[in-house]
Amino acid sequence: MQFEDLLIKVEKPARYTGGEYNTPNMKKPHKLSFCICFPDIYEVAMSNLGIAILYDVLNKNKDIVAERCFAPWTDMGKALKENNIPLMSIETKKPLRDFDILGFSLQYEMSYTNILYMLDQANIPFRAKDRDKSYPLIVAGGPCSANPEPIADFFDIIFIGEGEEADEKLCKLVIKYGKDKQKILEEADKIDGLYVPSLAKIKDGINTKTVKKAIANLQKTSYPLKPLIPNIDIVHNRAVIELFRGCYAGCRFCQACFFYRPIRYREREEVVEYARQLLRNTGYDEIGLSSLSSGDYEEISCTISEIKELADSANVNLQLPSLRLDSFSKDLLKSARKSSLTFAPEAGTQRLRDVINKNITDEDIERTMRKAFEAGYRSIKLYFMLGLPTEQDKDILGIAEIARKINEIYYEINQKRGVRITVSIAMFIPKPLTPFQWCEQISIQEMIRRQTLLRNELKKIRNVQYKWHCAETSMLEGVFARGDRKLSLLIENAYKEGCYFDGWSEYFNFDKWQTAIKKSNINLDDYLQEKEIEKPLPWDFIDFGIKRDYLEKEYRRALEGKTSLSCKNYCRGCGANRLMECRRHKGKENA
Amino acid sequence: MLNFRFEKTKNAVFISHIDILRSLNRSLRRTGIKVRYSQGYNPHMLVNLTQPLVTGIKSLCEWASIDTDFDNEKEFIKLYNKACPEGLSALECIITAEKPKIAANVTASDYFIECEEAIKFREDLERVAFEDFIIEIERKGQTIKKDVRNLIHQVKVDERGIFARLSFGNLNLRIDKFAEVLNKRYGLQIRHRDITRQTQLIKQNNKYITVSQYLKGLR
Incomplete structure (x- = not known):
């Protein structure tokens, strides 16, 4: 059965068809293809402002075409597997394996098994070390990058912080070095906000090589003023x-x-x-x-x-x-x-x-x-x-x-x-x-x-x-x-036990997780x-800019039941302005 | 009252009726044309659509009526087609003096089914309206069998495929159910994407006229 024939058999087929108003030109000549992957369904993914921002920034770049791929709901996932159809992008129906870069969004810890679900659907090995240069570069970013270690083994590169500018920097490297994955990783390792897990210096199970968080300059980066307008109802439809x-x-x-x-x-x-x-x-x-x-x-x-x-x-x-x-x-x-x-x-x-x-x-x-x-x-x-x-x-x-x-x-x-x-x-x-x-x-x-x-x-x-x-x-x-x-072993074992869509109560199965926990020792x-x-x-x-001793001090104040004033009233010197000017300090002297 | 016919093709065939209405509202807002709103607690745009079409089936004859003072038919098509998503373009616009009752008056619809194999069964197929035609309907978990031959008005077959005129409106025969029986009976392989709805019809003086002809009579 072809993909088009599966569409009438699944719930909400418009999740997979694209054709939204404001879709950019996908046929423009380009040097790099990027697929933005979100490990949850269309309705959740399309409500995410971060996805809309990155899609806009990447597609405005003359050298890049960015498409989307979201986790297929369980009915479509099964249908794709049964018919040996690999997971594809929404816009041009290109198999994920054929992209230059796949960029996963890390929004919620309980969607980690869905990352493996999407890779599995795309016939791509889970661990970075098992993927040779014939596979796309697989990267990730989002709020869960505050601690990327549990999923570090699955990715070639993880964006720490905000992706607007760091994403484009990585794309430039891939355009320059093509399929030379090792060279790309070595160069990416030198860029702020790009964490290359395979080049980390692990001591007693903990990485000791500093990576600086990337911060977007809102005045310089563009904002999606022509966002995609979904053809179906989504979580935040506005x-x-x-x-x-x-x-x-x-x-x-x-x-x-x-x-x-x-x-x-x-x-x-x-x-x-x-x-x-x-x-x-x-x-x-x-x-x-x-x-x-x-x-x-x-x-x-x-x-x-x-x-x-x-x-x-x-x-x-x-x-x-x-x-x-x-x-x-x-x-x-x-x-x-x-x-x-x-x-x-x-x-x-x-x-x-x-x-x-x-x-x-x-x-x-x-x-x-x-x-x-x-x-x-x-x-x-x-x-x-x-x-x-x-x-x-x-x-x-x-x-x-x-x-x-x-x-x-x-x-x-x-x-x-x-x-x-x-x-x-x-x-x-x-x-x-x-x-x-x-x-x-x-x-x-x-x-x-x-x-x-x-x-x-x-x-x-x-x-x-x-x-x-x-x-x-x-x-x-x-x-x-x-x-x-x-924990990457636990995520992998849980997926193998059949855990996915763990953020959805109807699919969360704690018994399977317990089996995976035992197997992972x-x-x-x-x-x-x-x-x-x-x-x-x-x-x-x-x-992160924020100093560790600032967090310690706040922790002690918490235990003493003491509040801290809002930054609006008083700068407590968290350290964030070391990375970029803080609004609190704009035109004022540091407190 | 501004009435317009729009297609439902390409990816838009997979959009459900309620989502088509939502999409149409957004397209109209993007045109900048002033449409009247209801005056209730949650005001909504005064837009009427004809009856829903089965998801996955193409159409060249969906109709929408909107309450507006905008009175330039050609300009409307230009503005609307710039503002709508692919597969939902306006094809015709007719402004009427009064509010038409399209959905209430439509009683039949013409479909074309792309199927070169059908010519082999031409005689049989063109006779289906005169014999038992049993479809199966799922209702409250039970399968009900129903003879719907009175809802099949005409079937013609040529080298390209099947033309069928079926009841549509209050009495309705779903084209996918019709195709399902043909597939079973003649071993055809009609898929949803092989079917296109071509016209919606209104019966006037014992004669079928298209919605377009009906609206032109109300100008």
Whole structure:
């Protein structure tokens, strides 16, 4: 059976056909072919701004044609295998093996088995050492590059940090040296942001050769103002404007906050102009702002007002950033389409919020909720974490207390109709490059006990819906987040046992993972327990800009229950501005 | 009221009906043409489509009606075709004084099935409308058999393939089900991609006219 005939037999065939509006010219003469690979399905991949940015940057380069390939859903995966059809790119249906470079996006630890699934579908050996120069150069990048060691053996090169500029530098090398893989690797090893695992200097299982993180200069790199418009519904089906990169807040559990430092801005005029062009070029009925904390964007109110005016004239909905509702005018709030309001206190008591440096007070929550309900919102989503360092049962019960209070506020304002409060619980996972990178991760049994405690309490409150993350998945995510090179064997064994789409609860199979763990002879407790501050960590070889002693200091402050001010108020000297100028310091003297 | 006929070809054949509607909305927004919106809680563009076509089948005759004051038929096609994804180009535009009821009036559709083998069974095939024609339908986990000969209006065969006029609209015979029976009965190998919907038809005074002719009568 041919590929075209499989399309009518699988769910959502438009995932595999391409033909989206704004597709660049794939027939232009070029020197290098690049396939952007994403180890999850079309709907997730196409919602990722990073993919859109890289696709745009690469295709604007006169020498490069960049295509896409996403993990085929299980029905298509089986059909391809049964018919001996290798995995192909979406645009020109070229087998992955025929590209010069395959670039995988590393967004989530639980998608690691899907990288192997895609390589398997493409008939490509998993490990870099098993691929001769007839195979494409296989590279990876994305937020999981904060600790690339568990997957290092699968890749020829891993991008550390942001890919916009580093990607093009690598492409230049490949154009220059063609199929001379060894030469390419040696030259790539000299470039900031490019990590060549095969050239690492391993001592006691840990790489000691420093690699500097790559940072994009937002003023110099282009932004996708003519993004691909999917032909099917995707997770985030809207035009997106990136306001700034980095985060002022400094929540101690948050990897993104530290990974994307220093803070770099897009100026207001540029943001509004982007909105104008995106509205014209996309036809989306919704436009949203993207950043780690849009409420912290300088001039957020007038930026929103200007974009709102443009959006209204085009009958387009503007999605308001949730956190700073009080900074918007009543008129603006009233005219906004009110789907639901998202709020992330992360912890149930002030004490624990101080430990994690989430600078939100009970008063902030109450004030925001009151304002939201007055404006007509009737659906609130609350995000919390369980298992945070120093957490006690009374902190967990505090989450229920917040939900109870929100319920009361709602009925003070609106007595006629009900409200929907969704309490969504993630498990705390200590991540590299955060002040909590040394912390213990609680066991599966303890996760379940705390989840049950909260569920039983929330049951007593009306209008509350409870959602939680699977404890087993969270445990594995924690293992891979702080893992070392030994874990590549576990990933490989898990895939061989039949594990893939592990981020999808319907496909996650812990029994198969346990078999793989046994076969790999790996003790997972080694990865979950508290780490000694003095000992080296697998990701210490990466120079993220952020200083290790800064993270240590923040960790100690956390244990003492002391908060740290936002970078907006005071520079605590994290060190990120050693790699590139930080917005905090622009035009100011260093604190 | 602006009505236009568009194709559903190339990769667009795999886009479902609801996604076609979403895509059409976006294309219209990109044209910059002002279309009226509903006045409800979640305002939506006032656009009507004809009945859904089976995914995977090509068409040269999908119709959409939009509520707008834009009144230049040629200019519309130019603007729309610049703003739409491949495989969904506008082929014809007819502006009518009133809102037409295309979906409610369409009762049949003409299809062409590319199949050179069919000529071998010409006599039999051209008689299918006069004999039992049983299709199998899955409903609530059960397979139901149904005789649909009254939904087959005409079948003609030549060297290139089969022309079939089937009921479409409230009474509907899915072309893929029709092809499935022919494959089974005559050993043909008709695939979805061999089928093209050519026209949608409306019955007026006991005579079939195309949607285009119907709309021209409302100008």
